[in-house]
Amino acid sequence: MPAEASSLIPPALDQLREHPEAAPEEVPGLLDRLTQVPDPRDPRGVRHALVGVLALAACAVLAGATSLLAVGEWIADAPPHVLEKGLSCRIRGSSGCELTAG
Secondary structure (H helix, E strand, C coil): CCCCCCCCHHHHHHHHHCCCCCCHHHCCCHHHHHCCCCCCCCHHHCCCCHHHHHHHHHHHHHCCCCCHHHHHHHHHHCCHHHHHHHCCEEECHHHCEEECCC
């Protein structure tokens, strides 16, 4: 018996196909959707907003990262102007970035 596929991409595409009549302004942006993801982390250990972590990880995967190590490397190597302009991310010294809406 073959193993069941673990990718969530086919079900996501099926959902998109169910609503082909949606106008672009009716479809929320990625950051809007990511802000809806509940943060399961203990607030005492949080350094970065979850939306920022998820957005940077999504960008890294879209750029070709296929592992957590590759995601971390992509984020570490991303030029500040990409983080600041492309993701509305403010650089805060060596502590990383803070993602802001807009």
